Amino acid sequence: xxxxxxxxxxxxxxxxxxxxxxxxxxxxxxxxxxxDYTGIHEDQINFVLVKAAPGVDIGKLxxxxxxxxxxxxxxxxxxxxxxxxxxxxFTTGAGIAVLMAAALGLAVGIAVVAQxxxxxxxxxxxxxxxxxAMGAPNRYVLGVILQQAALAxxxxxxxxxxxxxxxxxxxxxxxxxxxxxxxxxxxxxFLTVAMCATAAVVSVNKILSLDPAMVFKx
Numbered sequence: 001x002x003x004x005x006x007x008x009x010x011x012x013x014x015x016x017x018x019x020x021x022x023x024x025x026x027x028x029x030x031x032x033x034x035x036d037y038t039g040i041h042e043d044q045i046n047f048v049l050v051k052a053a054p055g056v057d058i059g060k061l062x063x064x065x066x067x068x069x070x071x072x073x074x075x076x077x078x079x080x081x082x083x084x085x086x087x088x089x090f091t092t093g094a095g096i097a098v099l100m101a102a103a104l105g106l107a108v109g110i111a112v113v114a115q116x117x118x119x120x121x122x123x124x125x126x127x128x129x130x131x132x133a134m135g136a137p138n139r140y141v142l143g144v145i146l147q148q149a150a151l152a153x154x155x156x157x158x159x160x161x162x163x164x165x166x167x168x169x170x171x172x173x174x175x176x177x178x179x180x181x182x183x184x185x186x187x188x189x190f191l192t193v194a195m196c197a198t199a200a201v202v203s204v205n206k207i208l209s210l211d212p213a214m215v216f217k218x
Contacts, residue, residue, distance in 0.1 A: 004037040106195060113152055114199035120148060121203040125210070133212035145203050153196040157189055 002009050004027070015026070029037070031048060052061055058076055066074045075083065089095035121128070128141055164180055171178040 005039065007036050009033070009037065106191075109156075110195050110199045113149070113156075113196050114202050116152065117145065117148055117196075117200050117203045118206070121145060121206060125206075128207055129210055129212050132210060138208060141207050142204055145200050145207065146197065149196040149200040150193065153193045156196070157192045160188075160192070161185065 002011055009029070015028070027037070031042075031045075034045075035042065050061075050065070052058060062074050062076055066072075089099065128144075131141055132138075168178045168180050
């Protein structure tokens with residue numbers, strides 16, 4: 001037995017895996033008990049959870065509820081989840097901070113990879129010039145640079161995923177759970193490859209303008 005705002009309540013179970021950004025934990029109870037615990041009028045209720053009976057068509061249930069409650073919004077689980085994600089990501093400071101950090105990380109990653117590939121290219125500029133002097137087409141030389149970018153992407157992705165694994169495991173016991181689905185992992189791989197390919201553009205432009213005759217100069 002516990003007490004919520006001077007009302008006695010009986011705890012019948014605990015949830016698992018539910019996280020919140022706020023300091024107050026979630027309490028699941030009936031509509032009447034919720035009014036007693038919080039002391040708010042039914043007109044002040046923001047959301048009411050409706051559990052469908054087994055076999056009920058969710059689309060039809062939503063349409064029926066919307067018809068009976070024309071002044072209220074009715075959402076399915078997927079719709080409410082999408083609305084909640086959109087709210088936290090784009091209308092709160094927490095979401096904007098995460099997006100800005102991701103964008104900054106992407107920009108810094110491109111700059112670091114571009115500098116690394118460019119430095120490697122400049123260290124071997126005479127070798128590239130020799131290849132062009134021997135008749136190697138631009139696509140061959142560019143292929144070498146893109147292979148370097150792909151290698152950097154693969155190594156960076158592997159290290160990043162290894163670190164992410166431990167971060168996700170550590171966050172499982174924290175206030176906000178971090179989910180890393182396989183779809184997200186695949187998307188991050190292609191994003192990493194695209195980032196490294198973009199970073200290689202600086203080196204590509206340098207090679208395209210390279211004069212093969214420079215290898216014969218002192």
